[in-house]
Amino acid sequence: MKFEAFVEFVRKKLILTISGLILVVCASVYLLHMDKKADLDSEIEQLDIRMSAVLKNMKNSAGLEEDLVAVSELIEQLDTRLFDPLELATNYNYFYKIESNTGVSLSGLKQLEVKESETNKSKRRMPKSTKNSYQKIRYHMNATGEYGQIVNFMRELEGGSSFYRLEKFRLSRPKDSEGEALSMDVSFLVLGRTES
Numbered sequence: 001m002k003f004e005a006f007v008e009f010v011r012k013k014l015i016l017t018i019s020g021l022i023l024v025v026c027a028s029v030y031l032l033h034m035d036k037k038a039d040l041d042s043e044i045e046q047l048d049i050r051m052s053a054v055l056k057n058m059k060n061s062a063g064l065e066e067d068l069v070a071v072s073e074l075i076e077q078l079d080t081r082l083f084d085p086l087e088l089a090t091n092y093n094y095f096y097k098i099e100s101n102t103g104v105s106l107s108g109l110k111q112l113e114v115k116e117s118e119t120n121k122s123k124r125r126m127p128k129s130t131k132n133s134y135q136k137i138r139y140h141m142n143a144t145g146e147y148g149q150i151v152n153f154m155r156e157l158e159g160g161s162s163f164y165r166l167e168k169f170r171l172s173r174p175k176d177s178e179g180e181a182l183s184m185d186v187s188f189l190v191l192g193r194t195e196s
């Protein structure tokens with residue numbers, strides 16, 4: 001009898017029964033798949049990160065070939081400005097041209113070897129490059145001339161085509177000189193290409 005009463009209740013309240021049945025099915029599906037929601041959320045987040053990285057790469061790669069051409073042209077220009085440590089005559093001629101332009105008198109121009117231990121004294125460690133294309137070349141020289149000539153010599157050296165870093169500079173008046181002549185003792189590093 002109870003079953004017949006239940007069937008009669010279902011017939012009378014059909015919409016309510018179907019709604020209850022749908023509610024039970026939805027609740028059971030939700031409870032069974034509740035733990036998968038967190039996994040799906042993390043997968044969606046990872047996909048968003050990957051997609052944004054791909055979009056950034058696509059955006060930044062738009063002019064990559066033109067940039068590579070520009071960089072290779074700049075590297076060629078840089079290479080023309082480098083000293084070759086084996087071409088002493090060409091290197092010395094660079095300084096003698098500056099000497100003739102400024103009127104100073106150079107003496108004791110020397111190209112010296114730079115030891116590897118001297119170049120690694122910096123406190124900041126730079127990452128090792130895979131191919132060492134450049135090296136430092138040390139020059140030491142004495143020059144005499146008037147103050148304006150020495151200033152012009154240093155300006156031409158600074159504005160010249162070479163890349164250099166001043167290491168030591170001393171300016172003094174020679175003891176045997178009575179005029180305006182000054183003596184300059186200077187040492188600097190010039191960027192050069194590595195010996196092949």
